[in-house]
Amino acid sequence: MTESGVTEPGxxxxxxxxxxxxxxxGRWTSLATPEREWLWHNPRVPADARAGVAPGDPFVDAGGGEECLPTIGGPSDHGEVWSRPWAAHGGDGTAARVEAGDLALTRRLTTHDGTVRADYTITGPPGAGLLHAVHLLLDVGPDARLEVPGRPGTLVVEWPEPGATTPTTWPDGGGMPLDVLGPDDGTARCAVVATDRLDVVDGADRLRLRWGTPAAAPLSLVVWRNLGGWPEEAPYRSIGVEPMLGAETNLDRAGPDRLARLDRAGRLTWWLTATATLSAKNLPL
Structure with a gap:
């Protein structure tokens, strides 16, 4: 695909x-083409462990895709909406809504010409600051790569020690590359990248993510590159990419310029699209 949406030759x-x-x-349970499933599901987490959560419970890393609002990092870990049931909104079956504290989130999911689109509306107190990420865990191999254009500013969070942040540029993740995944090496990094686009390439498969907002709000990508380095007591491998409204992972730590804010009417909208292609041109040289 080109930036205009036209399919590339081949x-x-x-x-x-x-x-x-x-x-x-509102958990994303599948994002799939006829050839493959893009979302990873954690084999260590039984279905009833995820099904039994209630607001305030610790995060259950079941995989798939979770909606994180108004924060990613705690408190509360991964926000307030992942643990609450959502209700149908409107009559066409494409939208669902959830309320958490003084915020409400509505998501409308549609597909057109093979593209999945999520349209989000957040409402609440005018001027309220927040972060909202779509926490997608990917089922990709060690040869997969993450393509972000240019060398945007990158903030490695919780490194080199808990609570710390380290500014750098893509693809550096504090001494390790964020764009290549590789075999398990016992490391884990989380970073916020100043971009509104990502291509995930795994063999001949390419997943293209794009996101945007009409508001004057920062847009970012969170990359979670866990190659068996977390959690300390029982580490496992998980690869997360999180298109985000905002530019931090922790609401309490974020400076004013890193938060998205509701407008004077107490409203904020943004969108995310996903497309997929299959091509030998995606294979590395």
Whole structure:
């Protein structure tokens, strides 16, 4: 695909479908083409562990995709909406809504010509600051790579020690590359990248994510590159990419310029699209 949405020569655009579970925090349970599932599911977490959560419970890392609002890092870990049931909104079956504290989030999911689009509306007190990320855990191999254009500013969080942040530039993740995944090496990094686009390339498959907002709000990507380095007591591998409204992972730590804010009417909108292609041109040289 080109930036205009036209399929590149030799690329085979694949229909992409999405499934969610409104009863379980609006969780994304599938993002798939006919050839593959892009979302990873944690084999260590039984289904009933995720199904039994209630507001205020510790985060259950079941995989798939979780909606994180009004923060990613705690408190509360991964925010307030992942643990609450969502309700249908409107009559066409495409939208669901959840309320958490003084904020409400509505998500409308549609597909057109093989593209999945999520449209978000957040309402609450005028001027309220927040972070909202779509926490997608990917089922990709060690040869997969993350493509972000240029060398945007990058903030490595919780490194080199808990609570610390380290500014750098993509693809540096504090002495390790964020754009290549590789085999398990016992490391874990989380970073916020100043971008509104990402291509995930795994073999001949390419997943293209784009996001934007009409508001004057920062847009970022959170990369979670855990190659068996977390949690300390029982580490496992997980790869997360999180298109985000905002530019930090922790609401309490974020400076004013790193937060998204509701407008004078107490409203903020943004969107995320996902497309997929299959092409030998995606393979590394």
């Amino acid at each position: 690329a085979n655009r694949r229909p992409l479908t999405v499934r969610t579970d409104p009863a379980l925090g």
